[in-house]
Amino acid sequence: MIPNIEKLSIRRRKMLMGFSFGFGFSLIAFFLNSVSSKSVGFSNFEIIILLFAILGWIFWSYYLIRIMYYNKKIKQDPQLSASLNDEYIQYLRLKSFNIAFWIVLILQGFLYVINMFYSLSVEMVIIVNIFVAVLTAAISFIILDREQ
Amino acid sequence: MTNTKLKNTLKVQRAKKDLTQQQLAELVCVTRKTINTVEKGRYVPSTVLALKLAKTLEVTVEELFILHEE
Numbered sequence: 001m002i003p004n005i006e007k008l009s010i011r012r013r014k015m016l017m018g019f020s021f022g023f024g025f026s027l028i029a030f031f032l033n034s035v036s037s038k039s040v041g042f043s044n045f046e047i048i049i050l051l052f053a054i055l056g057w058i059f060w061s062y063y064l065i066r067i068m069y070y071n072k073k074i075k076q077d078p079q080l081s082a083s084l085n086d087e088y089i090q091y092l093r094l095k096s097f098n099i100a101f102w103i104v105l106i107l108q109g110f111l112y113v114i115n116m117f118y119s120l121s122v123e124m125v126i127i128v129n130i131f132v133a134v135l136t137a138a139i140s141f142i143i144l145d146r147e148q
Numbered sequence: 149m150t151n152t153k154l155k156n157t158l159k160v161q162r163a164k165k166d167l168t169q170q171q172l173a174e175l176v177c178v179t180r181k182t183i184n185t186v187e188k189g190r191y192v193p194s195t196v197l198a199l200k201l202a203k204t205l206e207v208t209v210e211e212l213f214i215l216h217e218e
Contacts, residue, residue, distance in 0.1 A: 006170065009179050083179060084179065087193070088178065
């Protein structure tokens with residue numbers, strides 16, 4: 001029988017994976033939409049992108065709500081909260097944010113260079129930055145948190 | 149120039165007390181994964197955690213964590 005803390009730790013990891021997948025999925029759809037040519041009405045391709053975006057939205061919204069509910073429940077038990085958010089998890093969070101920071105910084109360099117040859121819209125730059133920042137932090141944490 | 153590494157006898161001391169990683173984790177209020185990473189030398193615990201581990205295992209911190217100079 002897996003103890004409660006272990007179960008909750010595994011559940012947290014799975015929810016983060018689900019959130020990352022849905023978030024990445026929906027933002028890829030937004031990104032494709034922003035680079036596709038704008039025309040009157042919806043082309044078949046745009047309809048498909050829209051469906052993917054909606055699916056992705058539903059997916060990551062569901063997991064975001066689950067994560068928020070999970071955090072709220074854990075806060076009700078201070079000892080459980082302290083165990084699940086122990087110093088090692090805090091260390092991994094800091095490391096993940098550190099990785100995400102450097103990757104986003106390097107990304108600005110890439111975008112700057114790309115912009116010299118191809119005019120980038122503000123919308124696309126914002127989407128790419130959000131995509132990379134959120135996913136890099138989440139995926140870094142998932143990788144660092146794996147059993148070694 | 150010497151290279152200093154931190155080694156630990158956590159696994160040995162835990163075995164002496166017949167505790168699983170999970171049981172030890174619950175006693176010091178951390179996750180089993182934290183105990184695992186400390187045992188494998190992948191994570192250096194804080195002073196507080198080191199003291200908690202020593203107290204729970206009824207040994208001194210110096211018996212639990214050793215500085216090894218190469």
